[in-house]
Amino acid sequence: MENPIDLETRPDCAVIALHSVTREYTGHAGTVRALDHASFSIVAGEWVAITGPSGSGKSTLVNLIGCLDRPTAGELRIDGEDVAKMSATELDRFRADKIGFIFQQFHLIPYLSALENIMLAQYFHSMTDEKEARAALERVGMGHRAEHLPSELSGGEQQRVCIARALINNPPILLADEPTGNLDAANQKIVAELLQDLHAHGHTIVMVTHDPEMAGLAQRKIALSHGKVFCHPVGGPVVSLRK
Amino acid sequence: MSRLSMGALLRRSLIHRRARSFSALIALTVSAAVVTALLTLYADLDSKLHHEFRTFGANIVVTASDSSKGLPSDAIGTVRTAAGADANAAEFGYAVATTDRGTPVVVAGTDFSAVRTLNSWWKVDAWPSTADPSAALLGQRAAQFVADEHNLQLTFGDRPITLHGTGRLHTGGDEDSRIYVPMQVFTTWTWAKPSVIEVQVPGGEARVESAISRLRQAMPEAKVQPVRQLVEGESRIVDKTHALMYGAVLLIALTVAVSVLATLSASVLERRRDFALMKALGGSHSTLMAMFLLEALILAVGGVVAGFVIGSAAAWTISQLDFHTATLPRLGVMPLVLLLNLLIAAFAALLPVRVLRRLEPAALLKGE
Ligand SMILES: Nc1ncnc2c1ncn2[C@@H]1O[C@H](COP(=O)(O)OP(=O)(O)OP(=O)(O)O)[C@@H](O)[C@H]1O
Ligand SMILES: [Mg+2]
Numbered sequence: 001m002e003n004p005i006d007l008e009t010r011p012d013c014a015v016i017a018l019h020s021v022t023r024e025y026t027g028h029a030g031t032v033r034a035l036d037h038a039s040f041s042i043v044a045g046e047w048v049a050i051t052g053p054s055g056s057g058k059s060t061l062v063n064l065i066g067c068l069d070r071p072t073a074g075e076l077r078i079d080g081e082d083v084a085k086m087s088a089t090e091l092d093r094f095r096a097d098k099i100g101f102i103f104q105q106f107h108l109i110p111y112l113s114a115l116e117n118i119m120l121a122q123y124f125h126s127m128t129d130e131k132e133a134r135a136a137l138e139r140v141g142m143g144h145r146a147e148h149l150p151s152e153l154s155g156g157e158q159q160r161v162c163i164a165r166a167l168i169n170n171p172p173i174l175l176a177d178e179p180t181g182n183l184d185a186a187n188q189k190i191v192a193e194l195l196q197d198l199h200a201h202g203h204t205i206v207m208v209t210h211d212p213e214m215a216g217l218a219q220r221k222i223a224l225s226h227g228k229v230f231c232h233p234v235g236g237p238v239v240s241l242r243k
Numbered sequence: 244m245s246r247l248s249m250g251a252l253l254r255r256s257l258i259h260r261r262a263r264s265f266s267a268l269i270a271l272t273v274s275a276a277v278v279t280a281l282l283t284l285y286a287d288l289d290s291k292l293h294h295e296f297r298t299f300g301a302n303i304v305v306t307a308s309d310s311s312k313g314l315p316s317d318a319i320g321t322v323r324t325a326a327g328a329d330a331n332a333a334e335f336g337y338a339v340a341t342t343d344r345g346t347p348v349v350v351a352g353t354d355f356s357a358v359r360t361l362n363s364w365w366k367v368d369a370w371p372s373t374a375d376p377s378a379a380l381l382g383q384r385a386a387q388f389v390a391d392e393h394n395l396q397l398t399f400g401d402r403p404i405t406l407h408g409t410g411r412l413h414t415g416g417d418e419d420s421r422i423y424v425p426m427q428v429f430t431t432w433t434w435a436k437p438s439v440i441e442v443q444v445p446g447g448e449a450r451v452e453s454a455i456s457r458l459r460q461a462m463p464e465a466k467v468q469p470v471r472q473l474v475e476g477e478s479r480i481v482d483k484t485h486a487l488m489y490g491a492v493l494l495i496a497l498t499v500a501v502s503v504l505a506t507l508s509a510s511v512l513e514r515r516r517d518f519a520l521m522k523a524l525g526g527s528h529s530t531l532m533a534m535f536l537l538e539a540l541i542l543a544v545g546g547v548v549a550g551f552v553i554g555s556a557a558a559w560t561i562s563q564l565d566f567h568t569a570t571l572p573r574l575g576v577m578p579l580v581l582l583l584n585l586l587i588a589a590f591a592a593l594l595p596v597r598v599l600r601r602l603e604p605a606a607l608l609k610g611e
Contacts, residue, residue, distance in 0.1 A: 059609050068523060068605040089527055096525020103608060107520045111259030112247075119247040124525040128247045165524075177609070 014041035014077070015172055015204050016065055021074035023060050034060040036227035037074065044172065047195070047205040049215040052224030058208045059177055061224065065206060066175045067095040079172055096125045100166030102176035106158040108150040114161045115146040118168050125169040136164040140194055156187025163194055167203075174198065176207040180214055192217060253538055260510060267506040267542045268549075274499040274587060275550020275580050276557065281488050282576040283558035300362055301441035302451050305458060306466045313436030314465060322440050325461040326454050330444045333357035334437035336429050340422075343396035346388040349421045350397065352429020352437065355380070361443050365418070369410030373425070379406040380423040383413045389422075397422070399433050441470075496587055503591035507539060511595035518599060519607035528600070535599060536592060543588035547581045554580075 023035040034057045042048050050058050063069040064076060067083055076083045079098055086094060108117045118133040137143045140160040150158055159179065166174055179195070180188040192214060199205055209215050222231040257264045305322055307314045315321070319334045326332060336352040356373050358365075371378030379395055389395055392408035406428070412418055430436065444454040451469060458467045511518070518531055555572035562570035 063605040063609070066523070066605075068608070092522065092525055092527045095523065101523055101608075105608075107516060107608060109517055109520065111255045112252075116247055116255075120252075120521070121524045123247050123252075124521060124530070 013043045015044040015079055016042040016206070017075075017077040018064075019075040021064065021071045021076055023057075023064060023069070024072045033227050035064070035071075038227075038229040039074075040222060040229055040231045042204065042206060044204055045199075045202050046220060047199045047218045048207070048220050048222055049218035050206065050208045050222045050224065051210070051215050056224040057227040058224055060227075062175055062177050062206065062208055065173070066099050066101060067091050096169065098171050098173055100169070100171040100174045102159070102162055102166050102174065102179045104178035104181040106150070106155070106162045106182075108158055108161060108165075110150055113147050113149055114142060114153065117150070117161060118165045121165045121168050133164075133168060136168050137161070139167070140164045141190075154187070156183050156190055159183060159187065159191055160194065163191070163198075167198070172204055174203050174205045176205065178208055178210065180209070180211060188214070249534065249537070253534065253541065256514075257538065257541070263506055263510050264542065267503050267510075268545055270499045270502045270506070271543055271546025271584055271587065272549040272553065274495055275547045275584055276554035277495050277550075278492055278580050278583055279551050279554025279576055280557040280561070281492060282579060283555060283570055283573050284561060285485070285488055286573055286576065287558075287562065287570045300364060300470075301443050302470050303442040303444060303455055303458065304468055304470050305440040305442065305462065306468075307438045308464060308466055310438050313438045314440065315462075316436065318437065318462065318465070319440060321461050322442060322458060325457045326442050326444055330442055330454065331357070331361045332440055332442045333361045334426065335439040335441070336426065336433070336435050336437040337439070338399055338429070338433040338435050340397045340399040340433075342389045344388060344390055348385050348388050348397075350399070350429065350433070351421045351423050352426040352433075352435075353423055354426050355423070358423075361441060362414075364414075366413040367410055368413075371409040371425075375409075376425060376428055377406045378409045378425065380410060380412050381408045382419040382421045382423075383411050384420040385422050386411055395422075402432060404428070404432050492583070496583055500587040500590045503542075503587060504594060507591050507595045508598070511535065511598050515598070515602065516607050518602055519604040522602060522604045523608060531599060531602075532596065535595065539588045539592045540585075543584045544581070547577070547584050550584075551577060551580060 018038050018040055021035060021038045022033065025032045025034055036057075038061065050061060052058055060069070064071055065078070067078065070084060078094070081094065083091070083094075108114075109120060112120060114137060115130070115133055118136055119128045119130065122128045122133060134143065134146060137146050140163050142157060142160050142164065145153060145157060150161070153161065159182075163179075166176075176195075180191050183191060188211070195205060195207070196217060205218075207214070207218060215221055220231070222229060224230075303326075305314070305318070313336065314334070319332060322332050323330070333354055334357075338350050338352075339347050340350045342348050354373075355371055355378075359367075359370055367380065371380055381389070381392060381395075386392055386408070389408075395406040395408055397404050397406065406424060408422075412421075412423065424432075426437065442454070442458070444451050455467055455469060458465075518535075521531060522528075551572070558570045559572070
């Protein structure tokens with residue numbers, strides 16, 4: 001029997017495993033291959049930075065891992081499950097369970113307070129729990145701004161709310177597409193420290209970044225160029241699994 | 244707020260985009276109001292013409308060819324004999340008298356017990372007793388021209404008379420501006436004779452026709468005419484109005500539907516990112532669809548409630564001004580108004596639902 005996943009990438013404890021994943025966009029102007037036979041694994045508790053020039057396929061990759069999109073070809077396993085085999089409804093459910101999103105544009109609902117934005121993630125996942133939502137805000141240092149609307153918060157503060165929202169359902173994977181892309185140096189530092197704290201607590205983090213300083217915080221880099229992946233195999237001892 | 248529910252989410256979203264919500268609500272209120280007013284007025288008119296006038300009341304009228312002389316003295320007896328035993332007939336004499344306020348008013352002499360049987364559709368709060376020779380029945384408009392209904396001072400020529408009103412009459416027609424008195428009182432006071440006899444012959448057209456020819460034979464000096472033709476002519480107009488009204492309703496519905504369609508589409512398009520985010524957070528397709536459709540439903544039902552109140556008030560005002568009758572709100576039109584608004588909302592939701600169905604969170608959340 002053929003093992004579909006490269007042994008070198010430690011598939012035994014892989015929380016994300018890609019085998020020859022290709023994603024093509026077909027439009028009126030022809031077909032664009034945004035991701036070209038990508039194969040790699042990410043183990044639980046790892047902090048991986050995805051880097052590469054603009055248009056190299058970073059967002060495409062993150063959307064695939066986040067189950068917002070499906071591969072054109074190849075196999076993608078998240079937490080051991082083959083994403084291609086799931087129905088659209090199962091995928092919605094799966095995404096709510098497994099993935100916490102941190103966006104460059106924050107994407108908070110404008111008419112809900114910081115607290116309610118976090119409770120919204122609870123609502124779509126299972127049940128709302130105000131106490132837990134407040135605790136998540138405290139954790140990112142935003143407890144005192146719980147009742148404020150996104151428009152009343154600075155960019156850095158909105159991103160902290162966004163991180164609290166990504167954490168609230170305790171997903172095994174945190175996905176961040178340019179989490180500091182819209183932030184100044186001071187706020188970037190706050191977000192970086194938050195991510196370091198989360199990593200220290202065992203969260204798996206996959207982060208797209210253009211910033212070499214941010215990329216330097218990660219344990220491993222996955223470089224993309226024209227849809228092709230260049231990555232180092234998982235090195236050293238397997239890091240502690242998420243709590 | 245300690246709990247986040249679908250209801251709370253909808254409320255927040257509707258309030259946050261109040262300008263949009265309001266314009267959709269206004270459009271849906273307008274449609275409900277216009278339809279309520281039209282249907283209420285129509286139902287009122289329809290029930291008067293089709294049911295009350297047709298089923299009850301006279302279908303033959305006998306008038307003196309020379310109204311100043313009046314009908315022959317035994318006319319009512321002749322009519323009753325010629326029309327048949329199962330026919331109802333009542334005689335009327337008319338004169339114009341002056342009230343104590345100096346207002347001219349039409350006084351009609353009649354036989355109250357005969358009128359009561361003939362015109363059973365008249366709305367009378369208290370019929371005068373036939374044993375009371377000075378009892379009068381005041382039309383509801385005529386009552387406004389007299390100083391004291393209970394001490395009714397009327398003058399005909401130079402002859403005054405004192406009567407007392409027992410009750411009010413309300414028909415929505417000419418009767419409302421008349422004062423009815425017993426025939427005996429009328430003839431001794433005005434010296435006028437009865438000039439009109441209204442006859443109701445039960446049964447179909449053929450029976451009415453044969454009664455008419457018998458009456459014409461028995462009373463060659465009088466005019467005998469069917470009332471039915473008049474009523475049928477009017478009901479034909481109503482039937483045409485019917486078609487016109489449904490046409491108008493359809494046109495209004497279409498106009499409103501297009502404007503609601505534009506509003507709902509815009510409200511989904513401008514919130515595509517919010518919906519995409521909810522999907523990324525695990526919201527299923529059906530949850531998002533339910534949220535959007537519930538929002539449209541709230542607006543449609545809100546429009547029906549507000550529109551019903553406004554439309555009923557409009558119908559009441561129109562009928563007061565034009566027909567001097569009060570058209571009361573009819574709850575019966577509500578289901579139709581609701582159905583129409585739901586259809587409008589459903590039509591208006593078609594396009595936004597397609598937008599929602601094709602929502603691609605990946606593309607929407609990616610960048611600018
Ligand atoms: N929906 C789409 N339809 C067609 N082509 C697309 C689509 N989305 C992305 N692409 C193409 O796929 C390639 C990879 O896009 P992607 O967004 O993944 O790049 P990226 O690495 O995230 O770039 P950036 O750093 O600018 O965000 C690009 O060439 C892009 O033009
Ligand atoms: Mg990108």
